[in-house]
Amino acid sequence: MRVTTERDRCVGSGQCALLSPEVFDQDDHGLVVVLREEPADDLRAGVLQAADLCPSRSIRVDS
């Protein structure tokens, strides 16, 4: 699984950091940062949920 984000779309809602804190955080500007680009499989459910619920569709997951 590979996680990428489009930071220029991010609206800083923090859904991702809340749903999958192992993989996402927000920087000092409130924008998404990816902590692990290739997270382990046990984090998959959280990552997929974050991608689905991200209101600006900034998160991409390639399997």
Next chain:
Amino acid sequence: MTQSADAAPDAGAPLPQFPMRRTCPFSEPREYAAMRADNPVSRAALKVNGKPTWLVTRHEDVRQVLGDGRVSSNLKLPGYPHQFHIPEEMLAQIRPMLLSMDPPEHTAQRRMLIREFTARRVKEMRPRIQEIVDERVDAMLATGGPVDLVTALALPVPSLVICELLGVPYEDHAQFEEWSAAMMNHELSPAEYGAAVQALDAYLDKLVTLKEDEPGDDLISRFLEKNRSEQVADHVDVVTMARLMLVGGHETTANMIALGVLALLQHPEQLAELQEDPALLPGAIEELLRVFSISDSGTARVALEDIEVGDITIRAGEGILALNNAANHDESVFPDPATLDIHRKEARSHLAFGYGIHQCIGANLARVELEAVYGTLLRRIPGLRLAADPDELRFKDDAMVYGVYELPVTW
């Protein structure tokens, strides 16, 4: 009712009117389910002026519309589906605020604010929020009951929290709570609405001026400071932003607190489960947010181009209301949607905070406040019960944000 000719393209049949009333506070207006089934993107006439608008009711479609860059939030565009009667002159004077801005202005202003609401920042506010809740609960217990939970707890907690965050003196809360409640009322005359906005703006104008000279440790001051280099806002923009934060920050959460407590008291088995296992609380909060969807008509848009939604083409210039309450009761996403189920695993997919670039910036702050309030009540007042006949409660059918006017409780 006045209805323009183009409001009824299929001649004869009058359009349904919007808003529609909820018959049960725990559910959506009855008409929504029928629309979702037969006519998920359909026409309605706005009660306030008879103008036609599109109603979008399915979860998937609501997400699509709110995530679409080809729709605008600009309330000055001709097709915008207003919920209030706003005279032309007044509309011309309205300063755009975050909610009614499109990119790139929206992006620039929102980016000035999101750092204040990151998951981490909000977590850091938790202890102070808990303190505020405990103080209010102490005061409530000291009265011996019964009390009105709205005035004793639901309103003061978010009001205190947002005041501290913004740097607004809480001593003035009675005033701005009144203005803010007035601004949410559908049934107010334009003059009364305008007066409330003006009064609040005059108040905040003074406050912002003060902070321009003497900054404090608060969101408004930090915004002003950052704005010195970024220049995305002028003085009036800051006042407008402060109004949005102040009103948005307490009215919504206050209503959600009171309604949530009511719902839990009406579902004693689920309440008991939460008392047993507070770890269930975050999930329960998502479910309560879903069920009530208190700000159902806050997602008005105008199409900038022709867009396809479901089987329908919405034309450029037409108004759209993406109904999150309808989306949140979509049975294809939330089976048996009218039933409150704190274990519902898909509850988090609700759109109660909206969706897309305008999704509520304070969503995570609201979650922390709700958790603190519900958690504290469950722990500290396990014997809490309603002190009124549930049938006699008055609900805010006339407001932009749904709620209950009073919630008498005792223990």
